[in-house]
Amino acid sequence: MNAAANLPASFSDLEEFVAWALPSETLRRQKREASTMEDIRRFYDAMVARLPGVLEHFKTAEARAGGPDQVDDQTKLLFTLMLAFADASLSIEVHKSPAVPDGIPGDMWKPEHETAGWKQKPPVRLFPKNPKASHK
Amino acid sequence: MKPMKLSDLGNTRWTLDNGLSTDPVPVDTYNSPEFFERMREKVFRKTWLWTGKRVDEIPNPGDYFLEETEITATSVIIVRGLDGNIRGFHNTCMHRGTQLVFDSYGSVKGKFTCIYHGWAYGLNGKNVLVTEQEMFFNVDKMNKNLKPVAVDVWNGFIFFNLDPEPRDSLQEHIGPELLNRYDDFPFEDTTVFVSYRGDLDCSWPVLRDSQIDGYHLKFLHHRSAPNFMVSKEGTNRHAYDFKLMGKHSYGSFFGNREMMSADISQFMPVASAASRVGQTMASDTTGKRDPTEWPKGINTARTKDWFFDILYVYPNMHFIFLSSQTYVAHKMMPGKTFDKSIWTARYFAPLSHAKADTLAARWGQEYMKYSIRDLWREDGYTTFGAQRSIDSGVFTQMYLQDQEIMIRHADNVLRQAVDGRTGVGK
Numbered sequence: 432m433n434a435a436a437n438l439p440a441s442f443s444d445l446e447e448f449v450a451w452a453l454p455s456e457t458l459r460r461q462k463r464e465a466s467t468m469e470d471i472r473r474f475y476d477a478m479v480a481r482l483p484g485v486l487e488h489f490k491t492a493e494a495r496a497g498g499p500d501q502v503d504d505q506t507k508l509l510f511t512l513m514l515a516f517a518d519a520s521l522s523i524e525v526h527k528s529p530a531v532p533d534g535i536p537g538d539m540w541k542p543e544h545e546t547a548g549w550k551q552k553p554p555v556r557l558f559p560k561n562p563k564a565s566h567k
Numbered sequence: 568m569k570p571m572k573l574s575d576l577g578n579t580r581w582t583l584d585n586g587l588s589t590d591p592v593p594v595d596t597y598n599s600p601e602f603f604e605r606m607r608e609k610v611f612r613k614t615w616l617w618t619g620k621r622v623d624e625i626p627n628p629g630d631y632f633l634e635e636t637e638i639t640a641t642s643v644i645i646v647r648g649l650d651g652n653i654r655g656f657h658n659t660c661m662h663r664g665t666q667l668v669f670d671s672y673g674s675v676k677g678k679f680t681c682i683y684h685g686w687a688y689g690l691n692g693k694n695v696l697v698t699e700q701e702m703f704f705n706v707d708k709m710n711k712n713l714k715p716v717a718v719d720v721w722n723g724f725i726f727f728n729l730d731p732e733p734r735d736s737l738q739e740h741i742g743p744e745l746l747n748r749y750d751d752f753p754f755e756d757t758t759v760f761v762s763y764r765g766d767l768d769c770s771w772p773v774l775r776d777s778q779i780d781g782y783h784l785k786f787l788h789h790r791s792a793p794n795f796m797v798s799k800e801g802t803n804r805h806a807y808d809f810k811l812m813g814k815h816s817y818g819s820f821f822g823n824r825e826m827m828s829a830d831i832s833q834f835m836p837v838a839s840a841a842s843r844v845g846q847t848m849a850s851d852t853t854g855k856r857d858p859t860e861w862p863k864g865i866n867t868a869r870t871k872d873w874f875f876d877i878l879y880v881y882p883n884m885h886f887i888f889l890s891s892q893t894y895v896a897h898k899m900m901p902g903k904t905f906d907k908s909i910w911t912a913r914y915f916a917p918l919s920h921a922k923a924d925t926l927a928a929r930w931g932q933e934y935m936k937y938s939i940r941d942l943w944r945e946d947g948y949t950t951f952g953a954q955r956s957i958d959s960g961v962f963t964q965m966y967l968q969d970q971e972i973m974i975r976h977a978d979n980v981l982r983q984a985v986d987g988r989t990g991v992g993k
Contacts, residue, residue: 479837517841543762553624
């Protein structure tokens with residue numbers, strides 16, 4: 432993440448967890464799986480307490496900015512932190528473990544949406560059902 | 568129609584009703600290099616295979632994706648032509664055999680140009696340029712058009728067949744029962760949201776079997792789907808129905824709606840919050856829309872106590888229907904050798920869900936992605952140990968219960984295709 436970016440002022444208490452706000456799903460999952468349950472728990476507890484406030488902040492910020500893509504950098508960083516939180520929450524609420532017990536290693540299960548090819552995927556356009564349209 | 572209950576099934580045994588053997592199933596097809604060679608020739612070079620893709624992913628002329636198949640060492644370009652039709656060509660320049668494209672997805676303006684010596688081909692495969700043409704010999708007699716591969720579409724899913732002259736059409740391969748059963752499911756509204764791939768150290772049949780039983784949910788997924796399949800009315804049952812439809816098969820599975828829509832906000836506040844802002848595994852699908860109004864082929868028990876349906880389309884496509892409009896489709900392919908396989912898992916939902924126009928909704932979607940990712944990791948894990956047991960020679964046959972009939976049937980279909988006869992006892 433941009434080292435200069437901070438969280439929105441009202442969430443400065445979460446600043447100590449900003450190292451979790453890594454820029455890709457793979458990096459965030461790797462951090463979660465390399466962390467101890469104690470570290471994940473501290474992150475989780477801090478975020479759970481602020482969850483309603485964060486979702487409220489998102490609403491206000493996107494209304495002010497005119498859409499979710501136009502929000503300020505601080506809010507964007509908070510969103511990335513929330514993604515790390517979503518991933519880390521699985522360790523607390525589901526797996527009771529940093530990694531997935533009885534699961535294949537995370538690095539063996541590759542997100543196609545992080546590949547170079549996926550970035551060149553043409554924008555999707557639906558083809559409504561039409562018996563006359565042939566794709567032969 | 569009255570919703571069906573598990574207790575309505577009485578003494579039903581689908582294995583017997585379908586005339587299948589109840590003997591243990593030998594696993595000799597799971598680790599034999601010779602069987603693998605025959606399977607390559609008789610199945611993977613001869614059968615309609617799902618690409619993993621839908622038509623909406625290459626909407627415009629020149630949009631393409633690459634279909635790389637390890638067991639046949641083939642690379643096929645699947646491209647939408649200027650006329651809007653989708654075609655397939657071997658990704659091979661007819662000059663020196665160089666690959667024309669290298670990216671898994673892409674888009675070209677009207678033609679493919681070889682990076683090596685600049686030969687070019689139209690989107691219909693016709694050669695449109697041989698550079699320094701006058702220096703070649705007998706240009707008129709050269710086979711310089713791309714080699715075509717049969718491509719066809721069922722319900723928007725793109726299939727290919729490496730047989731230069733496929734023995735049946737895709738429609739014939741799918742068969743009338745499946746064509747009819749799923750003709751009102753709103754596939755055309757859906758697109759891929761999530762896609763993961765694993766290159767696994769297990770044989771293709773082991774991988775195939777990992778997604779065609781519902782038996783393992785209560786156990787392997789006890790953390791990811793806690794008590795979702797626990798039923799008060801039939802502790803031995805978790806399935807409402809199975810149907811064998813030619814080479815394909817279908818199963819519909821119980822879900823404890825009370826458990827699935829229980830208030831988890833106290834002990835799983837994040838999962839709970841995510842399910843409020845987006846679709847998750849435990850979303851209240853049967854509560855949101857009355858099952859009597861669902862597409863006719865899904866949740867035929869018409870009950871709220873439903874978790875998912877499985878549809879196995881032979882040989883490499885496994886659907887897991889999660890609601891009246893969302894589903895997972897797995898693409899299961901063999902690797903280069905008998906003990907390797909490649910699993911691509913994709914989650915599809917209506918495109919309207921993608922227009923998540925709030926950060927909260929996007930966050931809910933990401934949560935869904937991570938939770939399904941981890942659940943799939945549980946599914947993949949069992950394959951390694953099973954393969955090792957088979958390779959050791961210690962494990963030679965499987966005892967399949969009645970609700971694992973789809974595995975028994977798939978084994979029969981594969982043996983029939985490869986060796987012209989089904990397994991022991993059938």
